Amino acid sequence: MIEITNLTKTYRGGVKALNGLTLDIGMGMFGLVGPNGAGKTTFMRILAGLLRPTTGQVIAFGHDMNTAHGRMAAKANLGYLPQELGLYPNLNALEFLDYMAILKGVTDGGERKRQIHDLLEKVRLTDVAKRRLKTYSGGMKRRIGIAQALLGNPRLLIVDEPTSGLDPEERVRFRNLLADMALERTIILSTHIVEDISQSCNDLAVMRAGQVIFRGAPGDLIERARGHVWTITSSGERPNGGLTLVSTLQMANGVQYRVVGDPPPEYRAVPNEPSLEDGYMWLMQDTVSAAEREGIGV
Amino acid sequence: MSLQLAQLRGMIKYELLMAWRRRSLLVTILFLFVGLAVFTMTMQKEPLGAEGGEVLYVDDTVTPATVTMRLYATGEVTTMPADDAVLTNIPNWLRNIDLQQANATLKMATLLTLVTQLLIIMLLLMSAETIPLDKHYRVNELLHTLPVGRATYLGGKLLAVWVGLLAGMVMCALLYIPIAQGRFGAFDMSAYLRLWGVMLLPAAVFASGLSILAAAGVATRRASVLIGLALMPAGIFVFVFVILAVFTPLVGTANAAYTSLSYDGLINSMFGNIGQTMLIANLAMLLLGLVVWGVGRLREGQ
Ligand SMILES: Nc1ncnc2c1ncn2[C@@H]1O[C@H](COP(=O)(O)OP(=O)(O)OP(=O)(O)O)[C@@H](O)[C@H]1O
Ligand SMILES: [Mg+2]
Numbered sequence: 001m002i003e004i005t006n007l008t009k010t011y012r013g014g015v016k017a018l019n020g021l022t023l024d025i026g027m028g029m030f031g032l033v034g035p036n037g038a039g040k041t042t043f044m045r046i047l048a049g050l051l052r053p054t055t056g057q058v059i060a061f062g063h064d065m066n067t068a069h070g071r072m073a074a075k076a077n078l079g080y081l082p083q084e085l086g087l088y089p090n091l092n093a094l095e096f097l098d099y100m101a102i103l104k105g106v107t108d109g110g111e112r113k114r115q116i117h118d119l120l121e122k123v124r125l126t127d128v129a130k131r132r133l134k135t136y137s138g139g140m141k142r143r144i145g146i147a148q149a150l151l152g153n154p155r156l157l158i159v160d161e162p163t164s165g166l167d168p169e170e171r172v173r174f175r176n177l178l179a180d181m182a183l184e185r186t187i188i189l190s191t192h193i194v195e196d197i198s199q200s201c202n203d204l205a206v207m208r209a210g211q212v213i214f215r216g217a218p219g220d221l222i223e224r225a226r227g228h229v230w231t232i233t234s235s236g237e238r239p240n241g242g243l244t245l246v247s248t249l250q251m252a253n254g255v256q257y258r259v260v261g262d263p264p265p266e267y268r269a270v271p272n273e274p275s276l277e278d279g280y281m282w283l284m285q286d287t288v289s290a291a292e293r294e295g296i297g298v
Numbered sequence: 299m300s301l302q303l304a305q306l307r308g309m310i311k312y313e314l315l316m317a318w319r320r321r322s323l324l325v326t327i328l329f330l331f332v333g334l335a336v337f338t339m340t341m342q343k344e345p346l347g348a349e350g351g352e353v354l355y356v357d358d359t360v361t362p363a364t365v366t367m368r369l370y371a372t373g374e375v376t377t378m379p380a381d382d383a384v385l386t387n388i389p390n391w392l393r394n395i396d397l398q399q400a401n402a403t404l405k406m407a408t409l410l411t412l413v414t415q416l417l418i419i420m421l422l423l424m425s426a427e428t429i430p431l432d433k434h435y436r437v438n439e440l441l442h443t444l445p446v447g448r449a450t451y452l453g454g455k456l457l458a459v460w461v462g463l464l465a466g467m468v469m470c471a472l473l474y475i476p477i478a479q480g481r482f483g484a485f486d487m488s489a490y491l492r493l494w495g496v497m498l499l500p501a502a503v504f505a506s507g508l509s510i511l512a513a514a515g516v517a518t519r520r521a522s523v524l525i526g527l528a529l530m531p532a533g534i535f536v537f538v539f540v541i542l543a544v545f546t547p548l549v550g551t552a553n554a555a556y557t558s559l560s561y562d563g564l565i566n567s568m569f570g571n572i573g574q575t576m577l578i579a580n581l582a583m584l585l586l587g588l589v590v591w592g593v594g595r596l597r598e599g600q
Contacts, residue, residue, distance in 0.1 A: 048443045049442075049443060050439065050442050050443060052598070068595070068598075072445055072447070075443060075444060075445040076445040078443060080440065080443040082439045082440060082443075084436060084439070085436070085439075085440070086435045086436025086437045086438075086439070086440070087435070087437060088312075088316060088435055088437060089435065090315075090316050090319040090320060091312065091315070091316065091319075095312065095315065098308075098312075099308060099311075099312040100440075100444070102304060102305060102307075102308030103305055103308060103309075103441070103444045103445075103446050104444055104445065105301050105304075105305075105445055107300070107301065107304040148440070
């Protein structure tokens with residue numbers, strides 16, 4: 001259980017990355033989406049104890065992250081995969097994982113061996129485990145990063161855009177791996193790939209400009225867009241006027257557009273079943289126009 | 299506590315492995331060895347001369363004092379009464395001992411002192427990257443989410459460097475013995491080993507530690523090298539004290555404090571001075587460590 005209250009973070013130089021964020025996160029998989037610069041990484045780095053909030057509080061499993069002691073205790077139960085992952089180029093996978101496991105406090109050698117063996121199987125790197133990490137491809141590095149985060153069986157797993165750079169097959173495998181892991185722990189996953197969330201999370205938050213603008217189940221977000229998702233077939237110009245274009249498909253009888261918004265009748269739009277991505281798009285559009293109505297910039 | 303110890307052991311093991319694979323440890327040790335070899339080549343073995351031969355022994359326990367010489371002309375060793383010229387050349391503390399060995403030993407002391415300066419300069423430059431390297435590889439983001447305390451992290455980094463360095467240097471010291479003996483002849487082995495123990499090893503600990511700690515806060519490898527350069531005056535400052543410690547007793551034999559000393563007493567006093575200098579230097583370095591640790595705690599997570 002992680003309780004986040006009124007978190008703000010202002011970076012040196014004045015960028016306000018978090019602006020009064022309050023969330024309760026329970027067991028299972030928690031998805032975090034939002035546009036670039038929304039503050040997802042900032043939020044996750046605070047949760048990981050890397051960054052101190054300007055104000056506000058994080059209590060992770062009863063440990064107050066504002067105290068050195070609390071951070072240390074929380075870190076002992078944490079697995080973290082940073083958005084920009086670096087590895088020691090001159091170690092091989094076995095050595096790197098062994099090193100990280102020792103630092104994480106898995107002090108029993110046999111236990112360490114067992115965990116590393118299992119994790120390498122899970123991320124399918126057993127065959128290349130003895131190769132130096134500098135010879136790994138981007139996706140392989142990411143998978144080592146994932147394995148590293150799972151060392152020591154942490155109660156809280158924070159993964160910042162873990163699927164970027166993975167091929168589709170690996171992405172699906174990784175999603176399933178996380179879903180398996182989510183049974184007995186909290187996983188906080190940020191991503192730009194909304195599909196990742198719809199497939200694996202039962203709880204999600206959408207962030208924008210340092211605030212949570214939606215919190216709930218993926219189904220709720222989808223429902224919000226119901227009645228606002230349309231297909232427009234046109235042989236002329238693109239539809240416009242407050243519409244968000246989700247996809248464009250060239251057909252024999254013209255171009256088929258999938259749009260989110262409320263198109264005027266002359267487009268002869270056909271209503272469509274919303275997806276999570278539509279829900280996200282509608283939310284973005286809706287909050288922007290709401291903000292505009294009230295005359296505040298978001 | 300046992301967790302911290304396990305973490306320290308792990309850091310030493312893997313940091314050493316990485317230093318080895320980066321070749322930085324090897325380069326450091328090779329550089330030291332080459333330094334020793336080059337100084338050995340350039341240093342002459344000058345015999346303690348008197349007119350016509352090399353002085354091997356001066357015995358002033360008998361009256362009149364005698365001098366044993368190997369004559370340059372014939373190579374013949376003879377003992378004869380010492381004249382005034384010989385007695386002024388060979389001060390009290392050099393009498394009644396094997397002068398060839400003492401001569402070789404003092405040559406070694408001079409050589410190792412010069413190599414110490416080389417070592418300090420090299421380590422100031424080469425060790426600075428130790429901590430910035432984690433940022434360079436971008437693993438520090440990961441490292442700081444692990445339950446590793448600031449002190450453990452700093453301690454692990456320092457110890458890993460020191461363990462590797464000291465092991466390599468001990469090897470150097472041993473491998474160099476036959477080379478030095480070939481060049482300078484037999485020397486006082488215990489004085490030689492003590493010089494490593496009291497001068498070169500502590501100087502290495504000091505210079506590498508100072509450089510690692512001073513560069514702990516910088517973000518790039520290049521900046522760390524600049525820090526290493528900026529530390530040169532500190533390195534030279536310490537070295538001046540080492541020089542004074544080594545040569546004051548030799549030059550100072552004219553001083554009252556040293557005139558009464560025997561050879562052993564003189565060597566001991568020399569080593570005592572060096573040891574003191576190194577102790578102070580290393581304490582200052584550790585004090586810097588404390589400051590770095592404290593600043594790190596204050597700045598943590600900003
Ligand atoms: N170290 C920093 N110093 C100053 N500003 C920063 C720093 N890190 C992030 N920011 C700013 O804080 C805001 C939030 O950044 P953050 O990285 O948390 O966003 P994000 O949601 O993770 O974005 P992305 O989806 O692109 O990863 C941005 O405006 C960013 O420019
Ligand atoms: Mg991010």
